[in-house]
Each structure stands twice: as structure tokens, then as C-alpha cells.
Amino acid sequence: MTTPFEPGATVVRREIMRGEPWIAIPQICVHDDGELLVTYTPGGSPFGYPEDGTFPVGRHPWLLAGSTHWRGHGRLELHWTGVEHSVFLFWAGEEREFQGWYLNLEDAPRRTPIGFDTLDHELDIWWPADAETYEFKDVEEFEETGPARYPGRMAEIRAEGDRIAARLDAGDLWWDKSWADWTPDPSWTPRDLPPDWATLPYESR
Known part of the structure; x- marks a missing residue:
């Protein structure tokens, strides 16, 4: 097993699209026991976009929109080994009010x-903190961009969305809800990307 990251260590989230880096975000390790990796992206964290590549589906949409840094209170991410989804948490306002899952x-x-390396699948599920149930997000975008971004994987991605929805419908919430009350270490500031982030070897799906 890979040695877990220590709390406070820089953890670079890279997305690998069709065999090459697409975007990278320097995050901070909150918790890592080898199975659950929790990372935090402080507001102001820079986005890294590779200078070189073939970009078979085009440049990352955030780059095309001119986004260079993460905005707001930051984002907490819960990642599990071998699991094809993560859970993001968001907060907003002066009181840092929890927004949802x-x-x-x-x-x-x-x-x-x-x-770690991953690739966002466009399709998402959003459950606002004040809502009785969830909603699927970006369904049309997934159907439009998915065949080029995830060739041969559309059915399995849809199946993962259906599996998540079925667990939610059954009241089977598999993450610790107390993360909604989590607050970052006030000394944590945005991290820099290492200079070799785009050339470090990676595996493709």
C-alpha cells in the first residue's frame, strides 16, 4: 500500500484526459488512512494547465473560461480507494454556512x-443541505461530451450514477456527516504546484 499522506501535506489532484494531463490543483491533506483520503482546496488555490499536449477533446473548460484559481471558502473532498466517485463539501457566506453534498x-x-490522478465524469449528484432529496446535475452535458471524453465508458458511468441514487433512495448514506462541521486550519494557505507536475508519470484509464 502507498504510504499515506500526512495531515497538512500538499496533495496534487491531477485529471488525466485521454492519456495526458488536463488540469492540476494543489490541495492539502486533511486525513489519509490508506482507504479514505480527505483533501482541502483553499480559496485562491491555483489551477495548473499543461502547456503541451494534443488535447483530443480540447482544453479544459475552466481554462477556456479564464479561471485561474479556486474561489470562495474552499472545497473539501472525500475519496475512497477503488470508488468511482467522491463527495465534495461546500460552504458559503460570512458565517461559512454548509451548502450540501x-x-x-x-x-x-x-x-x-x-x-493522486483521476478524471471528472461530468455527471454529478447534488443534495443541498436544506433539501429533502437530491438531483442529478450536468446530465445533458455528460451525454454531449461523454462519447469523446470517455469512449466506451458511458454505460458504466451511468450505472455508477444509478447505483449512487439507489443507495441514497434507500437511506444508505456511506460518509460521515460530521464533515459538514469541519473547519480548516487557519494557517493553511494555497499551495504551489511542483514544477514537474505535468511530466510526472501517470496511468491512463
Whole structure:
């Protein structure tokens, strides 16, 4: 098993699209026991976009939109080994009010010396904190962009969304709800990406 990251360590989340890096975000390790990896992206964290590549599905949409840094209170991510989704948590406002659970369909994390590699699957499930149930997000976008981004994987990604929805419908919430009350260490500030982040070896799906 890969040695877990220590709390406070920099963890680089890279997305690998069609065999090459697409975006990278430096995050901070909150918890890592080898099975559950929890990372935090402080507001102001920079986005890294590779300079070189073939970009078979085009550049990352955030780059095309001119986004260079994470905004707001930051994002907490819960990742499980071998699981094809993560759970994101968001907060807003001066009181840092919890907004809800965002179940992000993505590649199961593949550990690297600097963090982990994954790929967002576009399709998501959002359960607002004040809502009785959830809703699927970006369904049309997934159907439009998915065949090029995830060739041969559309059915399995849809199946993962259905599996998550079935567990939610059954009241089977598999993550610790107390993360909603979590607050970051006030000394944690945005981290820098290592200079070799785009060339560090990676595995593709």
C-alpha cells in the first residue's frame, strides 16, 4: 500500500484526459488512512494547465473560461480507494454556512508520489443541505461530451450514477456527516504546484 499522506501535506489532484494531463490543483491533506483520503482546496488555490499536449477533446473548460484559481471558502473532498466517485463539501457566506453534498462521479483515485490522478465524469449528484432529496446535475452535458471524453465508458458511468441514487433512495448514506462541521486550519494557505507536475508519470484509464 502507498504510504499515506500526512495531515497538512500538499496533495496534487491531477485529471488525466485521454492519456495526458488536463488540469492540476494543489490541495492539502486533511486525513489519509490508506482507504479514505480527505483533501482541502483553499480559496485562491491555483489551477495548473499543461502547456503541451494534443488535447483530443480540447482544453479544459475552466481554462477556456479564464479561471485561474479556486474561489470562495474552499472545497473539501472525500475519496475512497477503488470508488468511482467522491463527495465534495461546500460552504458559503460570512458565517461559512454548509451548502450540501456534491457526489462527483470520477475515476477512482490513482495514487502518485505527489498526490493522486483521476478524471471528472461530468455527471454529478447534488443534495443541498436544506433539501429533502437530491438531483442529478450536468446530465445533458455528460451525454454531449461523454462519447469523446470517455469512449466506451458511458454505460458504466451511468450505472455508477444509478447505483449512487439507489443507495441514497434507500437511506444508505456511506460518509460521515460530521464533515459538514469541519473547519480548516487557519494557517493553511494555497499551495504551489511542483514544477514537474505535468511530466510526472501517470496511468491512463
